[in-house]
Amino acid sequence: MADAYIGQIMQVSFNFAPIDWAVAAGQTLNVTQNQALFALIGATFGGDGRTTFQLPNLQSRVIIGAGQGPGLSNYAWGAHAGVERVALTQANLPAHSHAAAFTPTGGGTGGPTAVQALTGVAVTSLSVSPAAGSQLANTGPAGGGQPKIYAPAGTSGTPVNLGGVSGGGGITGGTVQIGNTGNNIPVETLPPYLALRTNICMSGLYPVQD
Structure with a gap:
């Protein structure tokens, strides 16, 4: 795709990265060999920022828009967080009583x-x-x-x-004696999902900021 921008993210239904693209899997790259892409993303996604930098790792992750929408949390560019499952604690439970x-x-x-x-x-x-x-x-x-x-x-x-x-x-x-119950099984937090291959453009048009 000669008309794609360097650093552009694309999800595809086939299971590989086409020419001039790479799978966005957090690979560590050499700065001197990828100067155009480094100039755009720097060490935002990892690397020492001098000789190496990393591609974004979108394996097992969903993309969220950077910034803060009305009434929503603020997400900085390149931030990553979240877990697939959580273990509830007493603080997460509604007030209740047990038979003694x-x-x-x-x-x-x-x-x-x-x-x-x-x-x-x-x-x-x-x-x-x-x-x-x-x-x-x-x-x-x-x-x-x-x-x-x-x-x-x-x-x-x-x-x-x-x-x-x-x-x-x-x-x-x-x-x-108050009876114990529960098995400490973590609670899934994943919504229904469909896994696709996520690629990043390595060679193409250099984007010019408006």
Whole structure:
């Protein structure tokens, strides 16, 4: 194509680059052997910019117009970015909740149990203040204006259930397990595509800027 501009990009349905064209695959070229093309694109697409430069690599890439359209992002000439798939993180997910399962420990069944007190306890065994292991008991003579309602641990008596109150069934702790789900499979970001050969003109008309 003698009327093509040097540096022009062309996509074709055949699988090769014609005469005066090269596949745009990021090849490294010598500056002195390709001075016209280097004068147009420089080291925009790679190379040291002194003795070498690179062609644009359009393998597995789509072309986007450089600049910034209304309400869109700005893309600098020669910039390249993007990935074919991404792994979502917690920050990408909508707010949600998970079901949790509580496993109690301590020997209880988890249901409420009646609170008991001892009756028939000798009043001489009772005290005003509780100690470790104390139990509620029948009221004894007041001491210092306060009723004696606590029996020491191991005191003999008849346990009776108190109405209107209940305990936690002996549960002393437990663990909460939240179920895991998902396989960390990356999400595809590719739209439907058709792969064509992309070539760049190496020899032709030198473009003159308007």
